[in-house]
Amino acid sequence: MQQESLKNKTIKGVGWSAADALLGQGVTFIVGLVLARLLSPDEYGLIGICLIFTTVLNGIVDSGFSNALIRKKEVTDEDYNTMFTTNMAISIVLYVLLFISAPLVSDFFHRIELTALVRVTGLILFLNALSITQVTILTKNIDFKTKTKASLVSAIISGVIGITMAFMGYGVWSLVAQQLSKQLLYTLCLWVLNKWWPKFTFYKDSFKYMWGFGWKLLASGILNNVWNQLYQVVIGRCYTSSTLGHYTRANEYASIFSSNLTSIVQRVSYPVLAEIQDDKERMVLGYRKVIKVTMFVTAVCMISLGAVSEPLIYTLIGTKWHEAATYLPLICISMSLYPLHAINLNILQVLGRSDIFLYLEVLKKIVGLVPIVIGIYCGIYYMLLTSIFTGFVNLYLNSWYTGKTLNYTFWKQLRDIAPSYFTATIIALAVYFLKYLVLPDYLILIFQLLLGFFVGVVISEFLKFNEYIEIKTILINILKNKL
Template identity: 45%
Template structure:
């Protein structure tokens, strides 16, 4: 199979896997949001901060280091597996011990037991990191798709049953544990690799020299992405955090899915051709242009339909989330682009530069947090919007230097997609503004009109990135 075929196949199956898993979780999330209160989602949001930070330590950048290394041995995989498992046990213990302190910090007694139970997920995840890494290194996302769908579907079904039976916040805890447990179990069943009781100091040092810098940048990024939840939970309330996390989850469905799809395929593919500068730039540009066409349209479209979508899907009690969602969509617009640019630095082995950039960008967020605490959540999100733009310019400037792809050239390449998305989003917003029907009917009309307007503009202008994506989809359909 050629590199292009591997890339296209990887993109398609990575897309299916991410979209399927995220969509299933999203649909179950809608049902659970109707059954549970904003406060219950807020409680999980408080715990999620500590889980995410712990998982950053467990991964420690080793997964990326293994993907980047061309000839990985059993010794390499086994060394990382043992390290991951040991760190998983360590952080489970730390969270178990610190659970009472976390409860006191947020002034929520219930968090003590929630933290201790949910921390089990750290051990579960540590057992399947290598299995997942091997599949990603092979650009095999078909099996991962199957596993994600089964795990998300089963866990979501159980969570809804528990919600109907009145388990409250615990149905969200069970959903997380069951989803990750099934995922880990199936990865072991369907992936033939098994660890050996080998821990090589040489292998560890080699991989950690690259992974350690990624660990620090990932840790900084994780703290940054979750610090707002921490601040809202501490200085506002669990209910306010529930509104924010629900808006974030609506926004992250498309932005995170697109980011995961592209970066999971981009890193192994770009690493494979890192010596061929011309080909590297060509594929890099194509990824950015086609990715941003999809991203701009979805994120701006989502902002335009925020009100009817939230009210019709999860109810009037979540109305406060509408404005948060509209503002967060602007932030999410830049996530995929920033991650693609960071991938280019990692491909060239410059994880040290990635770390420096993360430190600079996150220091800029400190004023945003302080102002948010003083003036409210909306002002905080406005600061996040500004930070996302600054982050994009920093990432694109430094990554572009490695392939002679300037910020100006990159902006010129993505400008047509942004203009088309703006025309579509404004049209959709005004259609909804003048419609005086029910929210669900308004939502259907807006989504249909948005898709129609986007396709018509792309067909009339013969947009190259649209034609490229259309060709990929057509090839896959014809093969079947």
């Protein structure tokens, strides 16, 4: 593949992956605004507890096989069939275990209604297993257009279902119905659009290859998912389900930019970099460009989001979510590093070092004990503050091997992202104090957004940051092509 065609393929992949995030997640976000006004923080806290378990177990269902096949040069139908059969078997076993364990979850969190809620939401495991192979095939082919269509259809219809049930007074069950219908519709759309059908066969050699590469990623994924959910376990167990509801809402808004950008970067950069894994010099150049461009967008969006948190939350879902508005700035700062973590870990997978991947995950979780312990004994604010510090420690750990192998160290990465955080900080300072204006919250938010955009463009144009110029060039070329 020629460099230019790979670049075009990457831009196209990023475009459709971004469209997936903007359209599919955008619809979900709008639906969430309506539901947040109809439902209480306590009800969001209950669904948050249920999703702790489905999130962790979904990582086990995948088993790391999808990453193994995306990295593999030549993938056969035998590989896909083996992956599908294995995923389905694992999902059935895990659902049975979750069904049996549901009363224990209810006892732990002191909420009797969790038994039924956990058992119903657990069906997501089976639905997810049906879609994993389809998603892997599309990702391998850098075909995010099909995934975008599926995301959009499922988000719209499931949103209508959730809002309708909330208006009818079904409470937390409206959130359960939204989650289940969204995954069901997404899976159905993928099967219809992708037109790949399994043969329910199992091949030992295919499994051996996928397991050899994937088991370390599986262990890493389980460890990472469990650790990420520990924040919610601590909040749900040590505080109240209402506090957990506020935290999950703040976390969801922070994820609009951070997690979606991370997902876009992971989905596109992994298969693209995997194609040029034998050309180290070219891979490093692509690696640096991805980091600089991605982190410019992420830093500006995340830090600015934290600066407008109160007018934003009050305008969108009301003042009853004030507690969420106080959590959001801290979460935004911490999450702004997520794409950089993801890119470093993608490089480890591209280089085939899933053993280092696992080792780093274990080491980072030891570091991650600090905010967890502080959250238990000192409070949620101190937990969020400490997580910012541990985020930089974890970044140093994630970049250690890539720095050693590709000579792109932690300090070089910080230097590359410094212009992004400089711009983001200036924008945040410019807009933050507007919240003290004696005006309606929606007007304050509008003024903050307009001023932030103006300040960001002026700074970037004046200082001529390379990452800003790269983004501007890409957008101009896309616009020209459309016209």
